[in-house]
Amino acid sequence: MTAPAPSASPALRRSAELERQIAQDPGRFRVLTGDRPTGALHLGHYFGTLHNRVRLQDLGVEVFVLIADYQVLTDRDVADRLTEHVEGLLLDYLAIGIDPARSTVFNHSAVPALNQLLLPFLSLVSVAELGRNPTVKDEIAHSRQSSVSGLMYTYPVHQAADILFCKGNLVPVGQDQLPHLEITRTVARRFNERYGAVFPEPDALLSAAPLLLGTDAGKMSKSRGNSITLAASEDETARLIKGATTDAERHITYDPAARPGVSSLVLLAALCLDRDPHEVAEEIGSGGAAVLKRTVTDAVNARMAPIRARRAEYAQDMRYVRGVLRDGNERANAIAEATLDEVRRAMGMIR
Structure with missing residues (x-):
């Protein structure tokens, strides 16, 4: 801090x-x-x-x-x-x-x-x-x-x-x-x-x-079905991120006030990668929502992989x-x- x-x-x-x-x-x-x-x-x-x-x-x-x-x-x-x-x-x-x-x-x-x-x-x-x-x-x-x-x-x-x-x-x-x-x-x-x-x-x-929004760009909540749980599989994570709300502008920027859905996805990738969200957005740039969502999916699955593995191991006992x-x-x-x-x-x- x-x-x-x-x-x-x-x-x-x-x-x-x-x-x-x-x-x-x-x-x-x-x-x-x-x-x-x-x-x-x-x-x-x-x-x-x-x-x-x-x-x-x-x-x-x-x-x-x-x-x-x-x-x-x-x-x-x-x-x-x-x-x-x-x-x-x-x-x-x-x-x-x-x-x-x-x-x-x-x-x-x-x-x-x-x-x-x-x-x-x-x-x-x-x-x-x-x-x-x-x-x-x-x-x-x-x-x-x-x-x-x-x-x-x-x-x-x-x-x-x-x-x-x-x-x-x-x-x-x-x-x-x-x-x-x-x-x-x-x-x-x-x-x-x-x-x-x-x-x-x-x-x-x-x-x-950090304020992470749900996949519908609303408040992330257990009850709204708009969150990615810690127990989610790689495939489920990919499916949820693929359906996440973005916007019509192709060029990716990090602007939480003007582009909440896009910016929340950028922030999620940045948190998983331990990087600055502005840098992540700049790298994606004109790649658009498809590249953004692929970047987020890969980052989340990589960050969560050891946690999911430990969870599965504990669930056996x-x-x-x-x-x-x-x-x-x-x-x-x-x-x-x-x-x-x-x-x-x-x-x-x-x-």
Whole structure:
């Protein structure tokens, strides 16, 4: 992460400083991150968040990866194909390089003490504060449900429990998730003021996550059928990229504002090749959409080949894969129970 310009936001400047501190002393930091098991992870996830988790792990930061199975219910009535999706996430995590010896993978429903923290935490925020959260308001607006559940409304406080149960002090987020993290910081601060110092106020680590669009030039999404999953075969990848939206202009340029579909494909190739997108576009030039799509297909398949091979290998030993989650749950439970005991003592509760 390069140093931000003087006009950069305070959050970006703080993130740059955090990156310097991580490089100097990674053992100071404990990261909480994760995903909802609602479908297969795709290239947008890989370049947006997954790759960064492995980077932090490899730097020596302690990483906790949450499979947020309870949060599947925030915007749907039932958790469909939950076991399948959880196991798919596990395979993807292992394939990209998450190391169970250095990172802890666990799921909500297996850690009761974590979820019990939600009760005292809810007493620390007001209904008005929850209602003002812009991220929740946006998620409610785009919810597929006819009415909003309490789980959706209180999601930021549940997320605070996710982060604070392990006393996470660093959370990789996008700019749009800063309000969620501010709720966590508020919960930690108010608990400490009311009951004594127990929790850190976690920092946001903003990454310059690239914005990859779906193959239809819309927002890449698990549910829209416009993404290339990490588990996709070479042939499926080629088919999806061949059908991707471009435009009528033959000469290829990188201009995300004016040419979103073309530019997203150029960016995808550049990310896979570790190159600048302007250089990739210039090389393709007058080759048009056909050469662009062939370049993207070759780049994606080359970048994903070792990941797909590892995924297939892990899929042959699901006993081991499930054991990774079981071991992670055991460690998360021990940490959560210790934290909950500390919370009870601070609040003067007797067991």
